[in-house]
Amino acid sequence: MACVPNSSMTLLFVEMGVGYDQHGQDVTSAAMRACKNAISSNSIPAFRRGSIPGVSFDQMKLQIKLGVPRPLQQTLDLEKVKSVFPYGRISNVEVVDGGLICSSGVEVEEMGDKNDDCYIVNAAVYVGY
Structure with missing residues (x-):
């Protein structure tokens, strides 16, 4: 199994x-939220301002590793997950066993629930060039 990050980028x-x-x-919603959570508290001015000599904004690379409960991995829509990232070239997405299925404590039919399962996904987003 490939391990993110790989040597195709310089990791920052x-x-x-x-x-x-x-x-x-x-x-998929849980994975998208995990990725948004990972990137929402960061600003990356170094790429836009040319702070890294010889590296432009267009050279930003992203590699993503998602911990998803095994029984749910086949239903994960990676194209939707990738749509979360506003810029950067995604060079690799790795899905591994992880996350969690647990009870939310309540089933709310009006919200589309089929049961009281809550899905939890973990994300690691590797940024480099």
Whole structure:
């Protein structure tokens, strides 16, 4: 199994996040939230301002590792997950066993629940060039 990050980029930093889907049982929503959580508290001016000699904004690379409960991995829509990232070239997405399926404590049919399962996904976003 490939391990992110790989040698195809110079790693600058790693952003980590957690995402939940408490109602509707949609692991893709949980993964998208995990990725948004990972990138939402960061600004990356170095790429736009040319702070790294010889590296432009167009050269930003992203590698993503998602911890997703094994029974849900086949339903994960990676193209939707990738749509969370406003810029940077995604060179690799790795899905591994992880995350969690637990009870939300309540089933709310009006919110699309099929049961009371809550899906939790972990994300690591590797940023470099």
